[in-house]
Amino acid sequence: MPLTLVIPAPEHQPAYVAALERGWSPDTTAGGEATRLSQLEKISTDADGFLAGLDDPEGLAGDVRLPDGSMVKRLPGYYRWLWDGDLVGSINFRWAPGTEILPPHCLGHVGYAVVPWRRGEGHATAALGLLLPLAAKTGLRWIDLTTDPDNVASHRVIIANGGELVERFTKPAAYGGAEGLLWRIAF
């Protein structure tokens, strides 16, 4: 079955839980392990509510906790799961309506993670390619993405989808203040 982006639904959830239980986290920041544990907890107590919160194009799901514990207002956004009959990973898109400019605490419009046992098969490259036409529907003229300077696999995913390096920047203190790379994909 070819890779698709699915709206997270009950039929995908057992595979998602299995991936979390194997130690994978969809959150690629320093808060990844905390996200993994809190998602397992949320699914065990309110599986439907967890799914509903992943598809939130109006930003109604409550504030967002940053890796340093600080809370910020949620942007509109949604997650899609990478699916080929099993869970391959997760990709998310968030945006500020009417502008390409994101608040400083938001490190890019798109984040993605592939489960470790399915990496190197072209799935992240394909998933970003599938997301771009969905993102373009917002009317934005471009999207920004950020990576760590040494995340070569992620650089290649972005370049393969037409991305260009904009600049090296310093991440906000809430993310540890390390160096990052800012990339842009124009529509």
Ligand SMILES: CC(C)(COP(=O)(O)OP(=O)(O)OC[C@H]1O[C@@H](n2cnc3c(N)ncnc32)[C@H](O)[C@@H]1OP(=O)(O)O)[C@@H](O)C(=O)NCCC(=O)NCCS
């Ligand atoms: C980054 C990540 C999403 C890539 O997923 P993937 O499905 O393995 O990526 P792809 O198979 O599409 O490979 C993309 C490119 O990276 C290359 N690549 C894959 N793993 C690599 C590695 N460890 N080192 C260097 N290059 C690598 C591939 O060869 C490919 O390059 P090519 O197009 O020139 O052949 C995955 O490694 C991951 O989930 N990492 C942890 C989370 C993360 O870093 N997310 C991105 C945050 S910005």
